[in-house]
Structure formats: structure tokens, C-alpha cells
Amino acid sequence: xxxESSTNFENQQTLTDFCNASKTLMLISGRWKLxxxxxxxxxxxxxxxxFKQIVPAISDRILALxxxxxxxxxxxxxxxxxxxxxxxxxxxxKSLKDxxxxxxxxxxxxE
Amino acid sequence: xxxESSTNFENQQTLTDFCNASKTLMLISGRWKLxxxxxxxxxxxxxxxxFKQIVPAISDRILALxxxxxxxxxxxxxxxxxxxxxxxxxxxxKSLKDxxxxxxxxxxxxE
DNA sequence: CGCATGACTAACAATTTTGTAAGCAGTCCC
DNA sequence: GGGACTGCTTACAAAATTGTTAGTCATGCG
Numbered sequence: 001x002x003x004e005s006s007t008n009f010e011n012q013q014t015l016t017d018f019c020n021a022s023k024t025l026m027l028i029s030g031r032w033k034l035x036x037x038x039x040x041x042x043x044x045x046x047x048x049x050x051f052k053q054i055v056p057a058i059s060d061r062i063l064a065l066x067x068x069x070x071x072x073x074x075x076x077x078x079x080x081x082x083x084x085x086x087x088x089x090x091x092x093x094k095s096l097k098d099x100x101x102x103x104x105x106x107x108x109x110x111e
Numbered sequence: 112x113x114x115e116s117s118t119n120f121e122n123q124q125t126l127t128d129f130c131n132a133s134k135t136l137m138l139i140s141g142r143w144k145l146x147x148x149x150x151x152x153x154x155x156x157x158x159x160x161x162f163k164q165i166v167p168a169i170s171d172r173i174l175a176l177x178x179x180x181x182x183x184x185x186x187x188x189x190x191x192x193x194x195x196x197x198x199x200x201x202x203x204x205k206s207l208k209d210x211x212x213x214x215x216x217x218x219x220x221x222e
Numbered sequence: 223c224g225c226a227t228g229a230c231t232a233a234c235a236a237t238t239t240t241g242t243a244a245g246c247a248g249t250c251c252c
Numbered sequence: 253g254g255g256a257c258t259g260c261t262t263a264c265a266a267a268a269t270t271g272t273t274a275g276t277c278a279t280g281c282g
Contacts, residue, residue, distance in 0.1 A: 113237090113238080114236090114237065114238085117236075117237060117238090118236090118237090119236080119237055119238075120237085120238095141239085142239080142240070170240085170241055170242070172240085172241075172242080173239095173240065173241070176239095176240090194248090194249065194250090
């Protein structure tokens with residue numbers, strides 16, 4: 001999916017080396033990622049289908065992709081319970097809470 | 112540049128309606144935007160060429176594009192002084208400071 | 223068994239973002 | 253008046269992200 005020889009890729013590297021905030025930003029950019037994280041902040045534990053109901057516009061593929069990336073970045077974890085897969089926030093994921101809340105609050109304060 | 116009839120575009124709408132944090136996130140996502148903002152937090156006032164020196168890998172086109180978007184979103188403003196264009200943070204831009212610093216700090220705390 | 227549901231994946235297409243190369247108007251300086 | 257620099261823009265190309273459609277495999281249930 002990534003082409004590790006592109007200028008684009010190299011620049012991304014340069015950027016994250018240069019600016020720590022960009023690293024954090026990369027973890028949470030991606031369509032619907034914030035929605036998924038917020039819904040986990042509220043409910044602690046969700047299944048694939050739960051997410052689809054919360055964000056009906058999302059397609060299976062994209063949902064799976066976002067969940068995969070969040071999992072790879074250790075912000076969420078998945079585990080099986082009673083034959084269902086449950087997604088939950090990891091400690092790392094929970095530690096993002098203030099940042100997420102502030103992102104929302106900043107926008108709200110503008111209005 | 113945008114195709115206002117695509118699912119992609121509609122979903123972006125849905126998303127920002129649904130999740131305030133996503134609105135904020137959109138303003139600061141874009142390659143090098145954080146770097147540009149941080150450099151303005153430090154130095155208050157910069158020219159186009161200054162930015163090019165700070166982030167040598169950036170191309171003219173992309174720099175101009177990012178600056179334009181930041182300007183359209185009113186995070187920065189540009190004005191002419193002594194035949195040079197200077198970019199500065201607006202009040203709105205300055206009010207992002209805590210968020211930006213926290214994004215960086217969160218990453219740093221991980222290490 | 224036959225069908226429904228949950229949690230995905232594969233193949234492909236559309237859209238968006240980012241990068242390259244070249245050029246251009248305005249100002250300064252010799 | 254010829255360069256050189258600043259601050260862009262245009263036309264084009266490459267790469268990344270997002271969306272569509274159609275499956276797959278496992279489990280549960282009447």
C-alpha cells in the first residue's frame with residue numbers, strides 16, 4: 001500500500017522526525033477514526049457491527065481498515081469474548097482522551 | 112479541486128457534522144501545516160522564503176497551498192510590509208497553541 | 223441441512239493529496 | 253537594461269486514501 005521509495009513517503013519521514021506533533025496527528029488522522037475513538041471513550045467496548053450502526057455511512061472495508069490501523073498503532077485492542085470480537089481502548093488510547101476532548105472543545109468554543 | 116458530488120465529499124460533511132473534533136482536525140491536517148504553525152508560534156512573523164528554509168523539502172506549490180488553506184481557515188494572515196509578504200498567526204491560530212503543544216507533548220511522553 | 227448474521231477480505235475504481243517542472247510579474251541592484 | 257530574488261501560478265504526473273461490489277469463512281438457529 002505504501003511505496004517506500006517515493007518523495008511522498010520520504011517527506012512523511014522527514015516531517016515526523018522534525019515535528020513530534022505530526023506523529024501524534026498521524027495516528028488519529030484517517031476517516032472516521034475520531035468517531036470510533038470517541039465512541040469507545042463512551043462505551044468502553046464495541047463490536048464491528050456496533051460501529052456500523054453508529055456510523056452508518058462507513059463502508060465495511062474502510063471500517064476494517066481504520067480499526068486495523070488503530071490496532072497496529074496500539075490505540076485500541078481487539079479480543080474475542082463469547083464468540084464475538086470486541087474492540088476496546090488500550091491505555092495508550094485512553095491517554096489520548098484529553099487531546100480528543102480538547103479538539104472538540106476548541107471547535108465548540110468557536111460557535 | 113473538490114468534487115462536491117462524490118461520496119467522499121458527502122462523507123466528509125457527515126463526519127464533521129457528527130464529530131466536532133474532526134472539524135478541528137481538518138484545519139491542521141495537511142502536510143507541513145503543523146511545522147508551519149509551530150514556526151509561527153516561535154517567531155511570530157515569517158515570509159514565504161523563511162518557510163522554505165525551515166522546511167527545505169517542501170515544494171513551492173505545496174507550501175503555497177498549505178499557506179492558502181491556513182489563511183482561508185483564518186489560522187494565519189498575510190500582509191505586506193516593506194514590499195515583503197509576512198505571514199502571522201491570527202487570534203484563532205494562536206488559540207490552537209495548547210492543542211498543538213499537547214500533540215507534541217503526548218508523543219514525547221511516550222518515549 | 224439451509225439460511226442468517228458477524229467480521230471480515232479481494233479486486234477494482236473514483237477521488238484527493240502530494241510532488242515536479244517550468245514559468246511569470248514585481249522589485250531591487252549594479 | 254540584465255540579472256537575481258521573492259512570491260507565487262499553471263499544467264502535468266505520481267501516489268495515497270477512500271468507496272463499491274462481491275465475495276469468504278465461521279458460528280448459531282429453526
